[in-house]
Amino acid sequence: MNVEAAPARAFAADDGVAPGGLLMDVRNVSLSFGGVKAVTDISFDVRKGEIRAIIGPNGAGKTSMLNVINGFYTPQKGTIVFRGHERRSMKPHHAVRQGIARTFQNVALFKGMSTLDNIMAGRSVLMNRNLIWQMLWHGPALAEEIEHREKVEEIIDFLEIEHIRRTPVGKLPYGLQKRVELGRALAMEPSLLLLDEPMAGMNLEEKEDMSRFIIEVNRQRGTTIALIEHDMGVVMDLSDRVVVLDYGKKIADGTPDAVKSDRHVIDAYLGVAH
């Protein structure tokens, strides 16, 4: 009989969901701030191993939706089932422990710290030794640090940022900062990676690089990705399925091709005479 406890945290490869299975189910979620309805009665699902895009015009409620998934906002109505567990309210650090990592629309890195330290910070959630041990930095804490550093070096190698390993991120150009932020999210070895406009403000070459990394993360590591993006070309090329929001409501859901030809979506983006 195997009486060992289940691993405390799930890694990307082992979160108890078979590929293609239901990783997350968003059911009838509504969120409002006072009288302002940010999202209304939204339902969609994310299947393991896919790249799921959430798109919509400005103010459609995309980031709010991401913040709900991430546990930053608690919806007034509806539930979210993640890896078979239903939850109503949750704090962001719980989301992290459940295996949800994210990047931000405006880069949120520790500007004074090096690339290496920023990505290392992403590992902290996976570190077992307590603060005292870590401060002593000896014995088991050191062994643990070395183990985590190896993982971080893999990520640095993967994202091709060896040359900025020791550079404070505040000094880096924006495109590279975005890449470091992705690195930090990857360091958590998430089941679900949330990317909030990973390509905003990038030039063509940076966009191509970032697309390549996103596809590789998805294919090589099997990480499920939910992303918000404005660049339609990128979204249609990258994602397996797309949810379209407009004024806080879901107006379409399906494959990129199906969504592209959807009347509601065209109206929402091009506008209609009211």
Add this chain to the structure above:
Amino acid sequence: MVAAALAGDMDTFPKYLLRNAERLGDHPAMRHKDFGIWQSWSWREQLEEIRRLALGLQALGLGKGDRIAVIGANRPRLYWTFAAAQSLGAVPVPVYADAVADEMAYVLDHAGVRFAVVQDQEQVDKIKSCAAKIPALTDVIYDEPRGLAGYPPQGLHAFSDIQATGAGRLAADPSLGRIWEDGIRAASGEDICVMLYTSGTTGRSKGVMVKAASAVRAAQDTVAFDRLTERDSVLAYLPLAWVGDHYLNYAQGYVAGLCMNCPESTDTVPQDLREIGPSFYFAPPRIFEQLLTSVTIRMEDAGWLKRKLFQHFIAVARRYGEPILEGRPVPLSGRLSYALGELVIYGPLKNVLGFSNIRVAYTAGEAIGQDLFSFFRSLGINLKQLYGQTEAFLYVTCQKDGSVRADTVGPAAPNVDIRISSDGEVQFRSPGMFSGYFQQEETTAEVMTDDGYVRTGDAGFFEPDGQLWIIDRAKDVGRLKGGALFAPKYIENTLKFFPDIKEAVAFGNGRDFCTAFLNIDLQAVGNWAERNNIPYASYQELAGHPEVAKIIAAHVDATNLRLSREPMMAGGQISRFLVLHKELDADDGELTRTLKVRRAFVAERYAPLIEALYDGLAEKYVETEMTFEDGRKGAVRATVRIHEARTHPAVAPPALEAAA
């Protein structure tokens, strides 16, 4: 003495591999920074890696006479491929990794390669995109698997799988390893050991074939000349396909048994250089220029005290540094000041640059400015010049320690014969000289003289002290209408000694006067713009700025002043010039892959601008097509201003005859 006796039999690099594994055993042969840590292989471990690879390649069908392309950055596995291929009698053909697909296809097809060992997905994609043009190519082997998971497996192999096959064969039949070694020992030095494609300064690149025995003999000579041993180390960061990299790192490395270090990535070279601190170093003048520019810029931004200290001790170094390096007499006070400077400035500076342990450093490829050259030498770096060619398997001339000049390239290298033909062309005969261009007998015959010398195509002459002075490409040297000598390279180099000028192209052959295209150096001029609050968004905008034009005009004026002092060059002063609206780029075919200007191509592409230089127009509107990195094309449009420059009266009687 044993070594000397052995040296006679040592006529291939795989023989050196066996011998180094035996003689040096656990000495490091190769290092590579990976996952942030320097991984290292001893000569013995390197032998095993190569043995497994060779047996794996053999199972794939690689055999005697087959050509195998090697494409990628400086990686241990790619260097091992050279030795593995040579051990089977196959011919490695290194190819420039940054070549666009068409260029690459031409070389691969021309060389008739059956196999290609490449670094990553990028190279696999390039090869796949023009597979139809390379009919002989059957198998591609990649080092890094990333991104290649979904590719059709037909003819595509992971490097590690090939080595695993080799290991499997060895486990099944241990005698294979011995048979492989016997094959190496029995190999003849008369076989071709490598085919190096020229960078194509003029037209399509040509495959230079070098015999194993010639290559080894050349390397033996220069290893002895610079006293290289297994205690030396080098950083392999130059393009793998360039003769310099193959010679200085691979050939000299195997013969001397020194340790080759591969950087983590091309972007990390400065850090890696600093960590390794090699004892032998080569860089083209361009890199030394960049280093000096970045040091100068950083010192300008430094605090008052640091700036003053730096200026003071650099002045001390300029005065005493070179005499101390060359062992000439220096007063005691000078030695003391210099020693203090070493402690406070030179030592730390060399450490930051990664130059702390350098025993021998070379530069070549272009002329180097006296100031630039002296700066590095005065810090105590034994920087010397050499002159070489792919056809010579690098060395034609090289300077001896202690007799070093910036304007010449040194006397003939050991066992090299040099002569100047009646029309002023440099010709040589050397141990490492090539045996011909692959499948281009006619071109080979054009380059070789009847008595076995190679025509370099460079015009030059010997100085009284026996050092060779290279004037220019022989066919580029021309005359103005008035009869004055026009040596474009000389003019361009004089211009390029200014840090603000990155590239220059001079025109004037058969014309009334001399003119020039200039590229500003974005780093140097950009820094100046930042300090002077001049906003700019692009190279084009900065290049067209009137204040920048003023600075450049001052440099052109100083260049003319310098030219006016050279009796032979005074007639070739620049009368009109313009700052180009776009940087010359190898992707657009304007530079070679080794970053030399392709003069004829540039002249043709910018013909309207050249006409404008001679028409007396003050500005000209042009549209230029440019190629992006991914191969797509775009256009740059600009109105380019043309500036007049002041010329100076010649100091000596003008228009002397050329020295030839």
